[in-house]
Amino acid sequence: MRFFKIIVCVLGLGACDFPRPADVGDDAGGKRDAGGQADGGSLTDSMSGHECAPSQALRCDDNSLVRCNADGTGEASERCALGCNATEVRCSDLAPSNGLAASLDMTVAEVDFDLGTTAVINTDDGTVQVAGNPIAIRTTTITQISAPTIRVFIVHSLTTSDVTVVGSNALAIVSNGDIKINGTFAASAHADVAGAGRFNDGVCQGKGGNLGPNGGAFAGGGGGGFGSNGGNGGTSTDRKGNVVPGGARGLATGNAELTPLRGGCDAGVFLLPRLGAGGGAIQLVSRTKISISGVVAANGASYAGGGSGGGILLEAPAIQSTGNVVATGGGAAGANDQDGCFHVGEDGRLDSMPAIGGLGCGAFASNGGNGAARNTSASNGSDISAVGSNDLWAWAAGHGGGGVGRIRINTVSGGLNATGVFSPNPSIGTIATR
Numbered sequence: 001m002r003f004f005k006i007i008v009c010v011l012g013l014g015a016c017d018f019p020r021p022a023d024v025g026d027d028a029g030g031k032r033d034a035g036g037q038a039d040g041g042s043l044t045d046s047m048s049g050h051e052c053a054p055s056q057a058l059r060c061d062d063n064s065l066v067r068c069n070a071d072g073t074g075e076a077s078e079r080c081a082l083g084c085n086a087t088e089v090r091c092s093d094l095a096p097s098n099g100l101a102a103s104l105d106m107t108v109a110e111v112d113f114d115l116g117t118t119a120v121i122n123t124d125d126g127t128v129q130v131a132g133n134p135i136a137i138r139t140t141t142i143t144q145i146s147a148p149t150i151r152v153f154i155v156h157s158l159t160t161s162d163v164t165v166v167g168s169n170a171l172a173i174v175s176n177g178d179i180k181i182n183g184t185f186a187a188s189a190h191a192d193v194a195g196a197g198r199f200n201d202g203v204c205q206g207k208g209g210n211l212g213p214n215g216g217a218f219a220g221g222g223g224g225g226f227g228s229n230g231g232n233g234g235t236s237t238d239r240k241g242n243v244v245p246g247g248a249r250g251l252a253t254g255n256a257e258l259t260p261l262r263g264g265c266d267a268g269v270f271l272l273p274r275l276g277a278g279g280g281a282i283q284l285v286s287r288t289k290i291s292i293s294g295v296v297a298a299n300g301a302s303y304a305g306g307g308s309g310g311g312i313l314l315e316a317p318a319i320q321s322t323g324n325v326v327a328t329g330g331g332a333a334g335a336n337d338q339d340g341c342f343h344v345g346e347d348g349r350l351d352s353m354p355a356i357g358g359l360g361c362g363a364f365a366s367n368g369g370n371g372a373a374r375n376t377s378a379s380n381g382s383d384i385s386a387v388g389s390n391d392l393w394a395w396a397a398g399h400g401g402g403g404v405g406r407i408r409i410n411t412v413s414g415g416l417n418a419t420g421v422f423s424p425n426p427s428i429g430t431i432a433t434r
Contacts, residue, residue, distance in 0.1 A: 195280025267305025299348025309405025
């Protein structure tokens with residue numbers, strides 16, 4: 001009988017009692033969904049046959065991207081700092097402000113840079129000098145409407161100590177990895193030399209000082225404004241009671257988002273063609289993290305009236321600052337009488353204290369106003385009056401201090417960890433993604 005069953009099985013005339021092999025693609029009798037996940041079995045258990053491409057993106061799991069692992073035998077999950085794009089099955093990418101996305105996309109192929117102890121970055125020609133020696137960093141420029149051109153430096157990662165930024169264009173740095181600021185990174189103004197990216201828009205620049213009808217009274221020039229108003233120039237009254245008004249302060253302007261990217265504004269001119277210049281503009285963008293243990297500065301300067309602070313924009317999923325981020329106004333100069341001396345004030349400081357205005361120079365001159373910092377407004381120049389005096393000297397009033405600039409931070413919820421100083425206080429936004 002057994003011999004007969006075997007003959008029937010071989011001839012295909014009856015059922016054999018041998019088990020049927022599983023169909024290709026089956027897993028424990030289940031079916032596979034479009035993402036490769038087995039119905040009734042785990043993906044890890046089902047991939048011994050290398051059934052998906054190594055590192056292939058499979059699906060989004062909340063804010064994590066699930067991939068096939070390196071040899072195609074199981075799953076590997078990675079957290080997406082900016083969320084997971086389920087439509088394209090990838091981690092979402094940062095969409096930087098001011099049109100820097102295309103520049104950020106170039107960073108993957110660039111190299112890591114450590115600028116050593118001292119460096120100078122020139123936003124006009126794109127050169128970088130490290131301890132006096134040139135190094136090559138890829139750059140591009142972005143033209144903005146009603147704002148300065150941006151010079152963009154493209155790096156894989158960046159570490160700096162002391163960096164001085166010069167030029168007329170605003171500065172942006174985009175990085176695939178971390179940006180670490182360990183020293184003083186400054187696009188600040190000094191005297192009448194503006195910070196890189198300073199921008200006068202017709203509203204924010206202080207007005208020049210005025211001369212009285214008989215040449216016996218000088219009124220001070222107004223300070224520049226940007227994130228806040230500058231200070232008015234002091235009023236001077238001559239012996240005959242003629243009141244000479246000071247130059248008007250520059251007004252707050254721009255927007256909290258720093259789009260477009262721009263710096264601060266100059267003070268008014270007084271007699272000499274020199275003025276307190278406005279601070280510059282800095283935008284730092286990292287796909288991973290920005291760490292500041294030193295100082296990032298875009299301060300205004302002092303020469304006659306004070307220039308306003310500039311603009312600083314930080315964008316990254318994680319931002320840690322144990323140092324200072326400052327865009328403060330310059331102190332104003334004190335007035336000078338016919339003694340011929342001149343006491344400028346302080347340039348914007350690297351902490352949260354106001355820059356102090358200069359003292360009046362001579363017996364017939366008054367003091368300059370302080371610059372704005374953090375929650376402190378810019379001071380007006382001190383007034384002076386010669387009424388009741390028989391002295392023939394020219395009487396001069398002090399100049400107005402510069403307003404603060406603007407600081408903007410775009411990050412994820414909980415992404416900012418700051419124990420250092422911000423001056424002024426920053427506005428906080430959610431980082432844009434794509």
